[in-house]
Amino acid sequence: MRHLLIPTLALILLAGCATPPSKPADCNCGNGTKPAPITALYNAANWSNLPNWPGENLRGSWPAWLKTCSKLANRAGWKEVCTEARTLPADDDAAIRTYFESRFQPYRITTSEGKESGLITGYYEPLLKGSKEASPTRAPIYAVPDDLLIIDLGDNFPDMKGQRLRGRLEGRKVVPYWNRTDIEAGKAPTAGLALVWADDPIEAFFLQVQGSGRVQLEDGSLMRVGYADQNGHPYKSIGKWLIDQGQLKPNEASMQGIKAWAKANPARLKTMLDANPSYVFFRQLPNADGGPIGALNVPLTDGASVAVDPKFVPLGSPVYLTTSWPNEEKPLNRLMHAQDTGGAIRGPIRADFFWGFGNEAGQLAGRMKQQGQIWLIWPKGVALPKT
Incomplete structure (x- = not known):
């Protein structure tokens, strides 16, 4: 499935750039009642x-x-x-x-x-270049770690059907799962879980945005990967981070603009990516014809x-x-x-x-x-x- 928990591409780049509402969405209004839900x-x-x-x-x-x-x-x-x-x-x-x-x-x-x-x-299905061999310049594309807990709230609270929490055990206590910085620092048990290593870390990041893609290996063969799970942390926009840092103007914070900034600022790439605590895990998919598998479970x-x-x-x-x-x-x-x-x-x-698939679709x-x-x-x- 591509993006059960993945924000869409254009929105993810500038999320939060709009003027915030004057009140939180779940606030009590002047008459002491919550606003009626949108139908x-x-x-x-x-x-x-x-x-x-x-x-x-x-x-x-x-x-x-x-x-x-x-x-x-x-x-x-x-x-x-x-x-x-x-x-x-x-x-x-x-x-x-x-x-x-x-x-x-x-x-x-x-x-x-x-x-x-x-x-x-x-959204689209990207094409990355990568290898089965690790390298300091490559970014891992991980399978789901064994310690990631998924708590389906609907099991005990029917009104919360479809809502899930993700975490890990710390002693007898369930705590939030590791964030992006922690995972990349090796705190999560990801040893041996790299399905493949992407040549370009920024391309690996946008693979997480899309939730599925194909990786061209050194021998020319393709590996297809798809969304498996996520660490439970909310996405924070790297486009907004770049704007707040004065690095890009709002009309420049497209996927193309962010990639260009990353290429020009390799020393700050990790800092930018760490501004988003969300992290996506993948599974290898068959190299079948057609597009990635969607939530309806069809290509x-x-x-x-x-x-x-x-x-x-x-x-x-x-x-x-x-x-x-x-x-x-x-x-x-x-x-x-x-x-x-x-x-x-x-x-x-x-x-x-x-x-669809590839650069033109992107x-x-x-x-x-x-x-x-x-x-x-x-x-x-x-x-x-x-x-």
């Missing part, structure tokens, strides 16, 4: 209400839908639509369009606060898979996304499939667009921080999700 509103729409429906690349998104159906085919209300999907020609745009329009109902997602648009960011499809907040958009749902290309005004209207989640993907109108993902709208494409006759 999603699903507003039934006609297909003609969807801007430029069926959008671009309808045929290209079809393989992603068939992958989704491999997971949803036995769910009530989904079996029929998935059975029919397998009978359709994959290269017939008209048949695919008719299928969605006859079998599904679009719903414009808005929020209980009245918002109609939200943040759309991007992601370039330009057709999207990460969502499953509290508001159920995993597996088709969604129609209307936004714009990274750093452009050119419209980007596309049928996507909710196949992943992410630690920074929170709220009804929030999505992370999977661009350039697009690193620049994407757009506003957009989301329509839930939901099977007719199936009860809408409750939020």
